[in-house]
Amino acid sequence: MGYTRRIWSVLVLACSIIILVAGCKRTPTPQVMNYPQPTIRVNLDAPWEQGCPRDESTGGCVEDSFLWGLGCENIQPPGDLIGALSPNLPINLCLARREPGKGLSENVYLYREGCRVQSYVRYVIYRDGEFEVLQSQADLGNVFSPIDTPDEALSYAIASTGNGVRYGLEPVKDYRYFVDELQDTNVLEIDDGYRVLLFDYELCGCGPHTTFAVELRVSRDGDVNEISRQGVYEDPTEDDLCVD
Secondary structure, rough: OOHHHHHHHHHHHHHHHHHHHHEEEEEEEEOEOOOOOOOOOOOOOOOOHHHOOOOOOOOEEEOHHHHHHOOEEEOOOOOHHOOOOOOOOOOOEEEEOOOOOOOOOOHHOOOEEEEEEEEEEEEEEEEOEEEEEEEOHHHHEEEEEOOOOHHHHHHHHHHHHEEOOOOOOOHHHHHHHHHHHOOOEEEEOOOOOEEEEEEEEOOOOEOOOOOEEEEEEEEEOOOOOEEEEEEEEHHHOHHHHHHH
């Protein structure tokens, strides 16, 4: 009996070690494919202060200003990577903020930013001496299609969705990875347009906060459709982070 008990103890210990090791399995480190970031500059050359004189108390447009009347409570530079849009018109973000339950109809903005209090994103361009607000995908396509180059497709995808880019990715120790291969933002020409890889970070709520790779199809006539969305990594230090 003593020998049998010893054998049983060894088996239990071995099984415990196997379970422990399996539970603490290290996340595999993905292979990384890096791509060069295009050199693009957005055109901001317009008399923005005429359309949106600033309210000193809020930092936004004063309430009786021209752009306020077009629905822009505030305007901000959109970032250089939408600078390949053609024609190369001066452009800014046109933002309207809303409290919960006071949102806008989906046909009058392109995407939303923020969590509890959200900003509804449109664009304002300056063309032929006039400010114009682009408040839908159709408006964007009417001005900037056809999409003829990879850089245009990148800019158009970012402008349409608000998704972000990642360049120079490297594996980070202790991150949780859900893919075997991690790619930078890149653009691939396909039969009917372009496939654009962007990223979407899950900011709102409590952790974990996942970063998703988002594949988009950008047609030459300006349609944008999401092909796939996959969680690619998480930072475990953000697991207890809650964002309102």
